[in-house]
Amino acid sequence: MNKILIALALGMASSSAMAATETGKILFKGHINGGTTCPIEVVEPSLGGLGWVDLGVYPVKYFATQNSTTDVGFALRITADPTCAIAPGTKATVKFDSVSGDAGTAGEYYAIRTAGAEGIALELKDDTYTSIKPRTDSKDYDIASTGTTDMKFYASLVKTGTVTDGAASADVNFTVTLP
Numbered sequence: 001m002n003k004i005l006i007a008l009a010l011g012m013a014s015s016s017a018m019a020a021t022e023t024g025k026i027l028f029k030g031h032i033n034g035g036t037t038c039p040i041e042v043v044e045p046s047l048g049g050l051g052w053v054d055l056g057v058y059p060v061k062y063f064a065t066q067n068s069t070t071d072v073g074f075a076l077r078i079t080a081d082p083t084c085a086i087a088p089g090t091k092a093t094v095k096f097d098s099v100s101g102d103a104g105t106a107g108e109y110y111a112i113r114t115a116g117a118e119g120i121a122l123e124l125k126d127d128t129y130t131s132i133k134p135r136t137d138s139k140d141y142d143i144a145s146t147g148t149t150d151m152k153f154y155a156s157l158v159k160t161g162t163v164t165d166g167a168a169s170a171d172v173n174f175t176v177t178l179p
Contacts, residue, residue, distance in 0.1 A: 038084035040176055041077040043150065053155050055122075055168060063120065063163040070157045071125070075150035076176060078143055088145040092178045093137040094153075096124050099171035104160055108133050112170045119161035122170040127152040143178065151176075 044053060053074040062068055076094060080086040098110035103121035108131065110122040124132045132138050132153075141151040157168055 038078060038080075038086070038178075041079075043075050043077050044073065055155060055157055058157070060163050060165060063157075063159040066159055068159060071129070071154045072156070073152060073154055075152045076174065077148060077150050078176070079148045080144060080146050086143055086145045086178070090143040090145065090178055091140040092143050092151065092176050093140060094132075094151060095135060095137050095175045095177070096132060097135050097173045097175075098122070099173065102134050104158075109158060109160065110134055110170050110172055112168050115166075117164055117166035117168045119159060119163040120157050120168050121160045122168075122172070123156045123158045124172070125154040125156065127154075129154060137177070 042052060053072060055072055056070060058070060062070075078084070078086070078092070096110065100111040100113055103109040103111040108123075110124065112120060112122060126132060126139050128139070130139070138151075138153075141149070143149045143151075
C-alpha cells in the first residue's frame with residue numbers, strides 16, 4: 001500500500017511541475033567522407049570523431065549583449081600512417097568558407113543557413129581565440145610526422161542583430177594546406 005501511494009505522489013508532483021508546454025528542435029547531421037591519401041577528421045576533442053560540431057541550444061535572451069560568446073572546441077585531425085606520409089617539421093594552415101556566405105558588418109563571420117534564426121552568425125577562432133575571417137588562412141599549425149595531430153579551433157555563435165528563434169546551423173567548407 002505504501003509503495004503505491006509514494007509512486008502516485010511522485011507522479012502528481014512531476015505532472016504539476018511540467019504544466020507549461022515547451023517545444024524545440026533537434027538537428028541530426030551526417031556526412032560520409034570518401035577520404036584522400038591523408039583524410040582529415042572533424043572531431044570534438046573530448047568526444048572523439050563525430051564529424052560535426054554541436055553548437056548547443058541557447059535561449060534568445062542569452063544573446064542580450066553584443067559580446068555573448070558560445071565557444072565550442074573542435075579539431076581537424078590528421079593521422080600520419082603508411083598511407084599518409086608527413087615530413088618532419090611540416091606546418092599546415094586552414095582556410096574556411098561558408099556555404100551560405102559571409103555575415104557581420106565587415107563580412108568577418110560565417111552566415112548560418114537560411115530559414116533559421118536571424119541576427120546570429122558563426123565565428124571561427126584558432127586555438128589562441130584569434131578570429132579567422134572567411135577565406136583567410138589560419139595561423140600555422142605544427143603537424144607531427146608520426147601519430148595524430150589535432151589542429152584545434154573554436155566555433156561560436158555571435159550576435160549580429162536582433163536575435164530570433166530558429167535553427168542556428170552553418171555549413172562551412174575547409175581547406176587544409178600542407179606547404
